[in-house]
Amino acid sequence: MDNQSLIDIVSASSKKSFIYHLHYRNKFSKQKFNTIKKAYKFYIKNQSKIDKNMQLRKDFINTFEHTLFLFICDSDKNDFFEIKPYLSIEEKTNIYFDIREMTDTLLSLS
Numbered sequence: 001m002d003n004q005s006l007i008d009i010v011s012a013s014s015k016k017s018f019i020y021h022l023h024y025r026n027k028f029s030k031q032k033f034n035t036i037k038k039a040y041k042f043y044i045k046n047q048s049k050i051d052k053n054m055q056l057r058k059d060f061i062n063t064f065e066h067t068l069f070l071f072i073c074d075s076d077k078n079d080f081f082e083i084k085p086y087l088s089i090e091e092k093t094n095i096y097f098d099i100r101e102m103t104d105t106l107l108s109l110s
Contacts, residue, residue, distance in 0.1 A: 001038070006043060006056065009039040018032040018033060022066075023066065026082060026084055027083070033095065037098065040106075043057075047109060057109065060103075061106060
């Protein structure tokens, strides 16, 4: 993975990103979520070399926060936002725990 691929996966402004796909297309792609987890692992290994201003770290955390917000919108019967394909509560809970673990690590980096 190179820096541009990492940015494309994490940046909300990239049409290739996980969060762009979820927010604008209402689609949760397990493949894209797995890709963001791989990007996270790459970032953790290489963050001191590639992210001097911590923008990517902020992008990861913003992506995770917005994903959880969209899960709430999806669950709200009065909201028109609907994630496809349908994610069960168990799937959302597992994703939440993945996000929580990654966020904890990102916040503890110096």
